[in-house]
Amino acid sequence: MVNYKDLGLVNSRELFKKAINGGYAIPAFNFNNMEQIQAIIQACFEAKSPVILQVSSGARKYANQTLLRYMAQGAVEYAKELGYAIPIVLHLDHGDTFELCKSCIEYGFSSVMIDGSAHPYDENVELTRKVVEYAHKYDVTVEGELGVLAGIEDDVVAASHVYTRPEDVEDFVSKTGVDSLAISIGTSHGANKFKPEQCTRNADGILVPPPLRFDILKEIEKRIPGFPIVLHGSSSVPQDLVKSINEHGGALKDAIGIPEEQLREASKSAVCKINIDSDGRLAMTAAVREVLQEKPAEFDPRKYLGPARERLKQLYIHKCIDVLGSANQA
Numbered sequence: 001m002v003n004y005k006d007l008g009l010v011n012s013r014e015l016f017k018k019a020i021n022g023g024y025a026i027p028a029f030n031f032n033n034m035e036q037i038q039a040i041i042q043a044c045f046e047a048k049s050p051v052i053l054q055v056s057s058g059a060r061k062y063a064n065q066t067l068l069r070y071m072a073q074g075a076v077e078y079a080k081e082l083g084y085a086i087p088i089v090l091h092l093d094h095g096d097t098f099e100l101c102k103s104c105i106e107y108g109f110s111s112v113m114i115d116g117s118a119h120p121y122d123e124n125v126e127l128t129r130k131v132v133e134y135a136h137k138y139d140v141t142v143e144g145e146l147g148v149l150a151g152i153e154d155d156v157v158a159a160s161h162v163y164t165r166p167e168d169v170e171d172f173v174s175k176t177g178v179d180s181l182a183i184s185i186g187t188s189h190g191a192n193k194f195k196p197e198q199c200t201r202n203a204d205g206i207l208v209p210p211p212l213r214f215d216i217l218k219e220i221e222k223r224i225p226g227f228p229i230v231l232h233g234s235s236s237v238p239q240d241l242v243k244s245i246n247e248h249g250g251a252l253k254d255a256i257g258i259p260e261e262q263l264r265e266a267s268k269s270a271v272c273k274i275n276i277d278s279d280g281r282l283a284m285t286a287a288v289r290e291v292l293q294e295k296p297a298e299f300d301p302r303k304y305l306g307p308a309r310e311r312l313k314q315l316y317i318h319k320c321i322d323v324l325g326s327a328n329q330a
């Protein structure tokens with residue numbers, strides 16, 4: 001058993017309280033390799049932003065849980081070496097069983113998500129309550145989820161959103177004791193969040209997706225005032241990155257994300273954690289494709305992973321400053 005506090009990590013409780021009061025959201029960036037974690041720490045150090053490092057089940061399988069935990073521990077030391085300790089949370093993203101959450105807690109995670117949203121309501125409550133009971137013994141914070149995001153979530157493919165029902169949130173929060181709640185208001189995972197036919201075109205011919213359901217968010221806030229809300233699937237799918245990928249041999253079709261202005265708006269509410277993974281994947285892929293196409297004789301991975309890391313860092317700095325508003329809050 002390793003306690004996260006001994007690793008210099010923090011749980012999310014205080015960060016969320018400050019974020020709600022301050023009208024900003026904490027970035028939750030997924031990582032599964034060294035360049036990503038370097039970019040996250042460098043960016044959040046420069047932007048002076050607290051950060052949530054997220055590990056998905058897929059990341060655990062890809063990179064090994066032990067290695068990832070040591071990387072997070074290394075990230076704490078790395079930030080100190082850069083100049084000072086920014087608050088760093090190590091969070092399990094989309095945990096789907098009690099055993100997985102327990103294992104992460106024993107490994108030094110400071111926060112876990114138990115995603116029971118694919119189960120019937122009562123089973124979701126029961127599973128989430130069980131995780132909370134265990135996690136709180138170690139002062140680990142827990143994120144639950146109500147509602148289902150369209151797209152792929154937990155290996156379950158949902159054709160359309162099941163928006164969170166505001167009438168459920170009070171009951172769910174009080175019965176489970178969760179510390180934060182992920183909701184479904186129109187975001188979804190991946191780089192293809194909307195079909196072009198769902199969008200309208202603005203004066204410049206750019207596709208504009210349907211807006212997030214801020215009405216549902218407001219209703220939820222009314223029922224659980226001041227309670228920390230989480231948005232998954234919040235990549236914006238920057239079109240310059242999509243264009244560059246496609247101009248350098250890629251084949252991304254109909255890649256559309258959540259407009260940044262809407263995330264900026266959401267960050268001012270009780271939304272205090274915003275999950276971003278796909279945008280980072282796009283940034284890395286764009287940079288790698290550019291280098292490999294422009295310098296076909298290059299074969300040192302540092303020559304393409306280095307620029308990919310730099311592109312990621314710039315993306316994360318932009319998210320902290322211009323989208324989530326978390327800059328200067330560390």
Ligand code: G3H
Pocket residue numbers: 030056057058059093094189190277278
């Ligand atoms: O919510 C999903 C995250 O983007 C993680 O994706 O399961 O492919 O690592 P992954």
Ligand code: 13P
Pocket residue numbers: 030093094188189190191231232233234235236275276277278279
């Ligand atoms: P994106 O696919 O929009 O980056 O969402 C990531 C996410 O929600 C991780 O849990």
Ligand code: ZN
Pocket residue numbers: 094189232233275
């Ligand atoms: Zn997610």
